[in-house]
Amino acid sequence: xxxxxxxxxxxxxxxxxxxxxxxxxxxxxxxxxxxxxxxxxxxxxxxxxxxxxxxxxxxxxxxxxxxxxxxxxxxxxxxxxxxxxxxxxxxxxxxxxxxxxxxxxxxxxxxxxxxxxxxxxxxxxxxxxxxxxxxxxxxxxxxxxxxxxxxxxxxxxxxxxxxxxxxxxxxxxxxxxxxxxxxxxxxxxxxxxxxxxxxxxxxxxxxxxxxxxxxxxxxxxxxxxxxxxxxxxxxxxxxxxxxxxxxxxxxxxxxxxxxxxxxxxxxxxxxxxxxxxxxxxxxxxxxxxxxxxxxxxxxxxxxxxxxxxxxxxxxxxxxxxxxxxxxxxxxxxxxxxxxxxxxxxxxxxxxxxxxxxxxxxxxxxxxxxxxxxxxxxxxxxxxxxxxxxxxxxxxxxxxxxxxxxxxxxxxxxxxxxxxxxxxxxxxxxxxxxxxxxxxxxxxxxxxxxxxxxxxxxxxxxxxxxxxxxxxxxxxxxxxxxxxxxxxxxxxxxxxxxxxxxxxxxxxxxxxxxxxxxxxxxxxxxxxxxxxxxxxxxxxxxxxxxxxxxxxxxxxx
Amino acid sequence: xxxxxxxxxxxxxxxxxxxxxxxxxxxxxxxxxxxxxxxxxxxxxxxxxxxxxxxxxxxxxxxxxxxxxxxxxxxxxxxxxxxxxxxxxxxxxxxxxxxxxxxxxxxxxxxxxxxxxxxxxxxxxx
Numbered sequence: 001x002x003x004x005x006x007x008x009x010x011x012x013x014x015x016x017x018x019x020x021x022x023x024x025x026x027x028x029x030x031x032x033x034x035x036x037x038x039x040x041x042x043x044x045x046x047x048x049x050x051x052x053x054x055x056x057x058x059x060x061x062x063x064x065x066x067x068x069x070x071x072x073x074x075x076x077x078x079x080x081x082x083x084x085x086x087x088x089x090x091x092x093x094x095x096x097x098x099x100x101x102x103x104x105x106x107x108x109x110x111x112x113x114x115x116x117x118x119x120x121x122x123x124x125x126x127x128x129x130x131x132x133x134x135x136x137x138x139x140x141x142x143x144x145x146x147x148x149x150x151x152x153x154x155x156x157x158x159x160x161x162x163x164x165x166x167x168x169x170x171x172x173x174x175x176x177x178x179x180x181x182x183x184x185x186x187x188x189x190x191x192x193x194x195x196x197x198x199x200x201x202x203x204x205x206x207x208x209x210x211x212x213x214x215x216x217x218x219x220x221x222x223x224x225x226x227x228x229x230x231x232x233x234x235x236x237x238x239x240x241x242x243x244x245x246x247x248x249x250x251x252x253x254x255x256x257x258x259x260x261x262x263x264x265x266x267x268x269x270x271x272x273x274x275x276x277x278x279x280x281x282x283x284x285x286x287x288x289x290x291x292x293x294x295x296x297x298x299x300x301x302x303x304x305x306x307x308x309x310x311x312x313x314x315x316x317x318x319x320x321x322x323x324x325x326x327x328x329x330x331x332x333x334x335x336x337x338x339x340x341x342x343x344x345x346x347x348x349x350x351x352x353x354x355x356x357x358x359x360x361x362x363x364x365x366x367x368x369x370x371x372x373x374x375x376x377x378x379x380x381x382x383x384x385x386x387x388x389x390x391x392x393x394x395x396x397x398x399x400x401x402x403x404x405x406x407x408x409x410x411x412x413x414x415x416x417x418x419x420x421x422x423x424x425x426x427x428x429x430x431x432x433x434x435x436x437x438x439x440x441x442x443x444x445x446x447x448x449x450x451x452x453x454x455x456x457x458x459x460x461x462x463x464x465x466x467x468x469x470x471x472x473x474x475x476x477x478x479x480x481x482x483x484x485x486x487x488x489x490x491x492x493x494x495x496x497x498x499x500x501x502x503x504x505x506x507x508x509x510x511x512x513x514x515x516x517x518x519x520x521x522x523x524x525x526x527x528x529x530x531x532x533x534x535x536x537x538x539x540x541x542x543x544x545x546x547x548x549x550x551x552x553x554x555x556x
Numbered sequence: 557x558x559x560x561x562x563x564x565x566x567x568x569x570x571x572x573x574x575x576x577x578x579x580x581x582x583x584x585x586x587x588x589x590x591x592x593x594x595x596x597x598x599x600x601x602x603x604x605x606x607x608x609x610x611x612x613x614x615x616x617x618x619x620x621x622x623x624x625x626x627x628x629x630x631x632x633x634x635x636x637x638x639x640x641x642x643x644x645x646x647x648x649x650x651x652x653x654x655x656x657x658x659x660x661x662x663x664x665x666x667x668x669x670x671x672x673x674x675x676x677x678x679x680x681x682x
Contacts (some may be wrong), residue, residue, distance in 0.1 A: 337643040340664045347665035348578035
C-alpha cells in the first residue's frame with residue numbers, strides 16, 4: 001500500500017517537473033544562442049570600426065603623399081626639376097612638411113633617371129626603369145602607388161609615381177619613395193589589445209609590414225584571405241597555430257593594399273564563458289527550485305491523500321464492525337427470545353409442582369422434592385438473567401435515531417438522580433428553553449451522555465451545592481445543553497485530558513472511560529463537548545448537538 | 557381505571573400451550589377461574605362471549621400481534637385490565653402496551669408472585 005503511494009508520488013513529481021522544466025530548457029536554449037550571437041556582434045563591432053578608421057588613416061596618408069608628388073610634378077617645369085639644386089630644395093621642403101619621404105626622382109619619358117635626391121644617388125645613377133612594371137603602370141594611369149618592395153634599395157619601400165604632361169605634349173614622371181616606418185606608426189595608433197595583430201598585405205597575400213605573429217614584410221601571410229572590399233568586414237577563422245581568431249579586412253582605395261587585423265577570440269570567449277556559467281547556474285537553480293517545490297507540494301498532497309484514504313478505511317472498518325455488532329445483537333435478541341419461551345414453561349411446571357407439593361398435606365420426602373424444585377427455579381432464574389443480559393446487550397447495539405426534545409431528555413435523566421441530589425441537598429436549577437427544535441439522536445445514548453455529565457457535576461459539588469442545567473440554541477443549526485456546577489472545578493491538567501480514555505480523577509472508583517465514551521457518542525452525532533472550568537469555583541460542561549444530522553443517521 | 561380486588565376470572569392468551577395451561581392450573585390452585593386462548597382471534601371471541609376480570613396477553617402471538625389484540629380489546633372494553641407478557645424485559649413492546657392502556661407488563665419467565673401483585677394493584681411496571 002505504502003509502495004503504491006510512493007509510485008504515485010514519483011509519477012506526479014516527474015510529470016510536474018517535466019512540465020515545468022521543458023519550457024525552461026527551451027527558454028534557456030533560446031537565451032543561450034541569443035546571448036552568443038549578441039556577444040559575437042558586440043565583440044565584432046568595435047573591431048570593425050577601428051579597422052575602418054585605420055583604413056581611412058592609410059587612405060588619407062597615401063592620398064596626401066600622392067597629391068604632394070602630383071603637385072610638384074605639375075607646378076614645376078621639366079627644367080626646374082632637372083636642376084639638382086631646385087630638386088634638392090623641393091625634397092627638403094617635402095620632408096619637412098610630410099613625414100615618410102625617402103627620396104625624390106625625375107624620370108623622363110623613356111624611363112631614365114634624369115635627376116635624383118636621396119641616399120641612393122650612387123646606386124641609382126643613370127638607372128633605366130623602362131623595363132619595370134611600375135613604369136608602365138604610371139605611363140598608362142598617370143598616377144601610381146606601388147606595393148611594398150625592396151628593389152635596388154634593399155629595404156621595404158613604396159613608390160609613388162606621377163606622370164605630368166604639358167599642353168605641348170612634353171611629359172615627365174616624378175617619383176617619390178616612402179619608407180614603411182610611417183605605416184607602422186599608423187598601425188601602432190590602432191592601440192590593439194595584447195594578442196591582437198594588425199598589418200598591411202597586398203591583394204596577393206604578401207605581407208607589406210611586419211606582423212607580430214604571422215611573419216616579416218614581403219613574406220606570404222599564412223592566413224586564409226577573405227575577399228576584401230572597400231568596407232571593413234569581420235569573419236571568424238582559425239589561424240595556422242590553431243587559435244580561434246576574428247579576422248577583419250578592409251581594402252585601401254586606389255592601391256593594392258589590404259589592411260588586415262587579427263584578434264584572438266579568447267577574451268571574448270572568456271566573457272562568454274562567464275555568462276554561460278551564469279546561465280547554467282540560473283538554470284540549475286531553477287531546476288532545483290522546481291524539483292523541491294514539486295516534491296514538497298506533491299508529498300504533502302500524497303500524505304493528505306494517504307491520510308484521507310486511511311480515514312475512509314477506518315470508517316469502513318468501523319461501519320463493518322458496528323454492523324457486525326448490530327447483527328450479533330439481533331442474533332442475541334433472537335436467541336434470548338426463543339429461549340425465554342421454553343424457560344417460561346419450565347418455570348411454570350416447576351411452580352406447579354411446588355404448588356402441588358405445598359397443597360398435599362401428607363407428602364413423602366417433601367423436603368427433598370422442595371429442594372429439587374427450588375434448584376430448578378433457581379436455575380431458571382439464572383437462565384433468565386442470562387437472556388436478559390443478552391437482550392440488554394442487543395439493545396445497546398441497536399442505535400435508533402429519533403427526533404428528541406433535549407428538554408424532555410434532561411428531565412427524564414434527572415429522574416434517575418433526583419434521589420441522590422435530594423439526599424445530598426444539592427439544588428438543581430433548570431433553565432430550559434422550551435422553544436428549541438428537536439435533535440436527531442439515539443435516545444439511550446443521549447441519556448447516557450446527560451447522565452454521565454450530570455453524575456460528574458453532582459460528584460463535584462459539595463453538600464448544599466448547586467447545579468444549573470441550561471438549554472439554548474447555539475447558532476442556527478446547533479442546540480446546546482450546559483451543566484454548570486459550583487463545585488471543586490478542574491485544573492489545567494484535568495481539563496486537557498478529560499476526554500482521554502482511562503483518565504480518571506476518581507482513583508480506583510472510576511474506569512476513566514465515561515467521558516471518552518460520551519465524547520465519542522457526541523462526536524458521532526455530529527456534535528461537540530466544551531469544558532470550561534476553574535479550580536475551586538466550578539465547571540461548565542456544554543454538550544452541543546446538531547439540529548439536523550448530516551446523512552440519515554449515525555450507527556455505532 | 558378501577559382498582560379491582562375482586563378478580564375471579566382470568567383469560568390467558570399465549571400460543572405456548574404448555575405454558576398457558578400450566579399457568580392456568582397454578583392460578584386455578586389459587587382460586588382463580590383461568591381459561592386459555594392460543595391466538596388473538598379466539599381471545600377476542602372469548603372476551604366477547606364472556607368478559608373475564610383480567611387478561612394475560614402474550615405480545616408475540618401468531619397471526620395478530622399482541623399489541624393489535626390489545627387495541628381491539630380496548631375497542632370492545634375500555635376498563636378490562638390487561639397484563640402484557642413479553643419476551644423482552646422493559647422492551648418497547650411493553651412500553652407501547654402501557655401507552656395503549658395495559659395495566660402492566662411482565663417479562664417471561666413470569667414470576668407468579670409478581671403477577672399476582674398486579675391482580676391487587678393498579679398500573680405499575682415490573
